[in-house]
Amino acid sequence: MVVRFNLLGPLEVRVHGRPAHIRGGRQRTLLVLLLLGEGTSVSKEQLIDEIWGDDPPGQAGNALQAVVTRLRRSLDTWCGAGFARERLVSEPSGYSLRLDGPVIDFREFESLYDEARRLMAGDPARSGAVLEEALGLWRGPALHGVGGGVLCRSAAIRLDEKRLLALEDKVELEHRGGRYADTVAELHRLTMLYPLHERFSEQLMVALYRSGRPAEALDAYHRLRTVLHGELGLEPTPAVQSRMRAIRRHDMAA
CATH class of the missing domain: 1.10.10.10 (Winged helix-like DNA-binding domain superfamily/Winged helix DNA-binding domain)
Structure with a gap:
């Protein structure tokens, strides 16, 4: 069975x-x-x-x-x-x-994600393939439509946050391989879905800049700053601000 x-x-x-x-x-x-x-x-x-x-x-x-x-x-x-x-x-x-074997998808996802993280430094191609497999297990937000209280909500938040980390790592691997332009459309989608998630905006800034679109990279920064200030009364992190300044200087290390 x-x-x-x-x-x-x-x-x-x-x-x-x-x-x-x-x-x-x-x-x-x-x-x-x-x-x-x-x-x-x-x-x-x-x-x-x-x-x-x-x-x-x-x-x-x-x-x-x-x-x-x-x-x-x-x-x-x-x-x-x-x-x-x-x-x-x-x-x-x-x-x-009590179940036998890896028969729950979130356990399989976490195992694959941990494997991908271990492979990132030494075998980025294999790491990317494992990340694709892990992310392919998702069909929507974790526990979508399930009721429950604090336990269910906290589990859903934890799993969704780990998915975002896996997406960040997937983009990072593509950038390491010089495939900046290939990530722009996906990063635009992610920043629309998660406008307060600073890492996606920073990655979009890098992808646009490295694709020869520095003005759009700065626009991405200003969109993030506007959302953060309006929703939370916060400024972008120092790391994101530093990235913005490097793009302004046309620093190719950005």
């Missing part, structure tokens, strides 16, 4: 490559929380807080047990009888989901 759980986008469960439909927001939130636990126990209190927030039902423990029972039935329906009995484990303080 080949079962895969995907969280890098909307929650997705696939059995032998085919989608399994886990219906009901509470079941889906419970499944996500157990997957994020990665085989460790998630307490009943945490699960209740994440599933119901500030409005828990009376006899919340019984209500949680009912959601667990429905999830077990759903998993057995799609993944085979006995799948949940062996893996969705009741413990004194909570529940855990």
